[in-house]
Amino acid sequence: MTATRAALPPLAARARQVGSSPVRDILALTARPEVISFAGGLPAPELFDAQGLRAAFERVLAERPGQVLQYSTTEGDPQLRAAVAARLTARGLATGAEDLLVTGGSQQGLTLLATALLEPGDVVLVENPTYLAALQCFGFAGARVVPVPTDDDGVLPDTLEELVVRERPKLLYLIPTFQNPTGRTLPAERRRAVAEVAGRHGLWIAEDDPYGELRFEGAHQPWIASHEAAADRTVLLGSFSKVMAPGMRLGWLRTPAALRRSCVVAKQAADLHTSTVDQAAAARYLADRDLDAHLARVRSAYRDRRDALLAGLAAALPPGSTWNRPEGGMFVWVRLGGGRDATALLPEAVRHEVAYVPGAPFFTRSPDPASLRMSFTTHTPEEIREGLARLAKVF
Template identity: 75%
Template sequence: MPPSTASTPAAASAAPPAFAARARAVGGSPVREILALTERPGVISFAGGLPAPELFDTEGLRTAYDAVLTGAGAARALQYSTTEGAPELRSAVAARAAARGLATSAGDVLVTTGSQQGLTLLAGTLLEPGDTVLVENPTYLAALQCFALAGARVIPVPCDGQGLLPDALAEITARERPKLLYTIPTFQNPTGRTLPGGRRAEVARTAARLGLWLVEDDPYGDLRYEGAHEPWIAAHPGAEDRTALLGSFSKVMAPGLRLGWLRAPAALLRAAVVAKQAADLHTSTVDQLAAAHYLGARDLDAHVARVRDAYRARRDALLAGLGAALPAGSEWNRPEGGMFVWARLPEGYDAGALLKSAVGHDVAYVPGAPFFTGTPDPRTLRLSFTTHTPEEITEGLDRLRLAFS
């Protein structure tokens, strides 16, 4: 008679193999964790770099989706698509880039699932583990995560109040022989600063002279509240054959669409297409076609102008109240556009340590330390002004004053 299975000890199972070292080494986003912490009702959050949902053109987007899902075209909208993207959306992106002074054809454009995917595709295409990447300091946190997952060695380029210093860039490039420079030259995240035109031209010349790929990220460029537009680095002599320009519809249309784009030289674009085939085959067809219909039927520039008016008033409300809200001796900048103000508390303060007190007063911000490569500045913080009305911003600053008292 066979032994009872109930009395037979279960065989020990072997543990599955470990995660890749890069997955173990890269932590989650502190910004995302702060956003989760501040989602409870009543919190006034200056933490997230989010567009204001009440300003979305919901009616126009609903009409666009209705149009592409009606009649014979619905079958195309719900079907697989080409990796490069819907031709009409690529053409619309190219036309908008050309209107900004950068000659672009539809064949120069790859539609991506948000511009974040474009950055991921470029990292996978250009970087081997151990390759060197240069970044502004501080810089966009998700870019640092992306490069860390690629196994890159990230080196900061010194910056001042206007952005990266071209002489320092040239010296570090000659010494470290990096593969690429990642830069957000217009209304940078997290600092809100904008690189002047003369420095942009120097960056292009340095890249051409020393052999450097440029990844120019421009999610905020349409959100200018004062001053004149600066040409993209990609438009400067020397940058033509080595610049990947990333753009997004998230800040001007709606982030839930997850639509971005990548403009790059032909060989790099083709490599990114192959990488995208491996990642997701293609970006959502229905979302692409709805966005293309929207761009053809509605005046996006008029919509963006309304958004800019609202954001300008919100920026001004934040700037007007910071002096009373922050400790005496604090410093902050005045961005000409974008979503962020960058502040620095006086000696002896730690923005990260003070966040708990702020959340206890139902207000939040993002400490600046996670945005740095190398030694962080614990006194810094990022304040976003886009998601609250001027009245709410004033109330939030009153709460911040109490938290810092």
């Protein structure tokens, strides 16, 4: 006799409604070594300071193994928090170690922020286009995501204020410096205007800054968090993934006091704390090595790679195409001419052993089918030139 088997309860609605990241899916399709991929926003692995990091891990494991292999506090390693605070202060944003929470990459910081702030139905304003994983995060929180119109410099403050008045959002999410996916940087005067809008109308700002230390040229722009109008309502998210190593999964939140404890409690519920040994090694690395000297080498290599990409785009892309020239970061934003659809052309590109990310999935509304994102960090200038030659055959 066969036992009756009842159907299992359904998945949560949010799990059914939030899709997989197209970027991660494309990376899986292009994992073959013969593919030259402009798709992933990946740091160059040959530029990792593997020797320095190995020495840091060896030292902390030799000197205090019982401590670094044990559970630790949710807020994070005190030495690491102090080092991050010192770097932020030196760059013009006065910060104490007590202002910081160490996270599993800045991605977890965004999740903690959404957990602490957002109820289902709350409105979140985002740039259009914006970071895909942020859209996933807000989708899991049940938020209603509303795009803010942008131009080549980022969000338009006057339009932002109109949306704030109409939509009454709880949160504004921005990547002001070398934005993902567009590579653009919000000018200083717009940063001030955004801070003043938040101050006048009462909303939180999530200022995501994973790329800010990858500036090749031009002047550093002040953080939105540094403006008095938004100082008590701006959460600054940072990461060691682009400047040290993404595999360590280390990031941080700089939070106003009113939000800090809620983020700590959310992290306790998520994972108790970030890896103790990784935090200790990162703190040791920052004490023993010169991260700024390492970053100078990384920025020099990335500048050469950006320049190689920019130099070859005119010959590779169809007539009428346009692209920007970022002053740093990892991405160039392209719009194909001739009415071409970047998503439709991607399978043909993969057949030619080259890849990029179509721009359409980064948009909350009104996607631009002609747009695409190209990352220049992973390949050498020679590989970039070969990749562009392959793209020319596709286009």
